[in-house]
Amino acid sequence: MSKFSHLLEIILTLQYKELVTASELSETLKVDKKTIYRYIDSLNKANIPVHTVKGRYGGFYIDKNFYMKPFNLTKEELKSLIMSTYLLTKENGFIYENQLKDAVCKIKQLSLNNSEEFNDFRDTGLFSLELIGNEESLEEKISKINISMNRGRSLSIDYFSINKNDSSMVKVDPYNLIFKEGSWYVIGYCDVKNDVDVFDLTRIKSLKITKDVYMRPHNFSLNEFLNKNCCTFNENKxxxxxxxxxxxxxxxxxxxxxxxxxxxxxxxxxxxxxxxxxxxxxxxxxxxxxxxxxxxxxxxxxxxxxxxxxxxxxxxxxxx
The missing domain is CATH 3.30.70 (Alpha-Beta Plaits)
Known part of the structure; x- marks a missing residue:
């Protein structure tokens, strides 16, 4: 992944999370801590207000007055992009088919944030499985996940399963919220699988913070988990x-x-x-x-x- 892509991921992560450590960014982006500090320096030189909190519980945060709002396309514009992935293929002489699909997928995830748009797209028969999780906006989902992690409270999630082609309620103890490969994911303990799992925010139909208290295990390693489950984050590659x-x-x-x-x-x-x-x-x-x-x-x-x-x-x- 290019430096530019990494910088964008850092900005989006800082925008939605109050404080992020160098270790967490290093594990998510698969680069060393020295590179993370160079990235932060590059952002500061570009006048993007990223600040550093030193000490044991320190990390990076971005000025609350800075906000990079995700672009929102009209439904017609988004439909035309999705349809282009069906028309522009290698069989038709378009050599960048995979890159187009990857780009449209990222644009779609940042653009679709409400159920009304989902219903309109469902009628076309395009990407119906991927658009199931839009009863709440991306900002609302991220806000609730951050609150649950800060308070140590479990989440009740209505999650869509592609294998079952249906949604079901699962209880999740969130360990990390990460922005990776153009998408947001929450990583946490799932009571159904009785193990740590990955949840794509676009497939979360709704979620609420429960009163159940949990503690993140001290031996959980985000880096080890990402290495073991790299395939999960490469579905569009x-x-x-x-x-x-x-x-x-x-x-x-x-x-x-x-x-x-x-x-x-x-x-x-x-x-x-x-x-x-x-x-x-x-x-x-x-x-x-x-x-x-x-x-x-x-x-x-x-x-x-x-x-x-x-x-x-x-x-x-x-x-x-």
């Missing part, structure tokens, strides 16, 4: 799996290629390398650079694209 063999294995393992990379050992000289990307155009040339030591496992369309390119190369050089 393309999963790319590459099998590396031979001499390339040691080289791949020696570097940090992407913030959400995952490496699975297959054997001494064979690994599966998994990343989630907005698009696959740049990674194609990178894969080809490893020659026979790299094999695309998924997605299938990328495997076919590389095969076609290899066939064309073979045709050029077969007479030499």
């Amino acid at each position: 393309t999963k790319v799996v590459i099998k590396f063999t031979g001499k390339s294995v040691a080289f791949i393992k020696s570097c940090k290629w992407h913030i959400n990379q995952h490496i699975k050992e297959l054997s001494k000289d064979s690994i599966l390398f998994t990343i989630y990307l907005d698009g696959t155009d740049d990674v194609k040339a990178w894969i080809l650079g490893f020659g026979k030591d790299a094999e695309i496992i998924e997605p299938l369309y990328l495997r076919n694209e590389i095969k076609q390119e290899i066939d064309e190369l073979n045709e050029k050089y077969k007479n030499f």
Whole structure:
């Protein structure tokens, strides 16, 4: 993710949360604390009023007079954007299909904040599952979650399940509220799963603060949880799996290629390398650079694209 994207995520996080620590920002953005302090310095140089509270219970906060309001498109404008994702596809010659879908998804989440708009979109049959959680505005949801965390009170959430295609009430002890990959999530203990889980705010139909008291476990690590559940935050990205063999294995393992990379050992000289990307155009040339030591496992369309390119190369050089 670019520095610009990280700065935007920091601004939005500070805008909705009273105080955020460097550790929390570091874990969410997958960068070290020194980078977070450089980001804060960059924001201050851009005249964005981010302040620092020193000490054990310190952190960063943004001036309450500063407010970056999410843009709100008209229903017609938003419909036209959503429809464009159905028309502009790679099959029709549009090479930025994945990037368009990712951008529209982020715009949609920031724009749809009330049930009236949801009902209008439901009639079109487009994205009906994703728009279920809009009985309360984004600001109202975030405010209640922050209050519940500050007071140590559990939340009662009416949450939409894609698997069940229905909503149900769950009791959640919120541990963290994070803005990640263009979306807001609350991470907390779920009484239904009897485990810590992730809840997408766009799928929260309504929520209320209960009188039940809870304490966040001292051994809970946000960083470990995010590493273990990285797939949850990449639903709108393309999963790319590459099998590396031979001499390339040691080289791949020696570097940090992407913030959400995952490496699975297959054997001494064979690994599966998994990343989630907005698009696959740049990674194609990178894969080809490893020659026979790299094999695309998924997605299938990328495997076919590389095969076609290899066939064309073979045709050029077969007479030499």
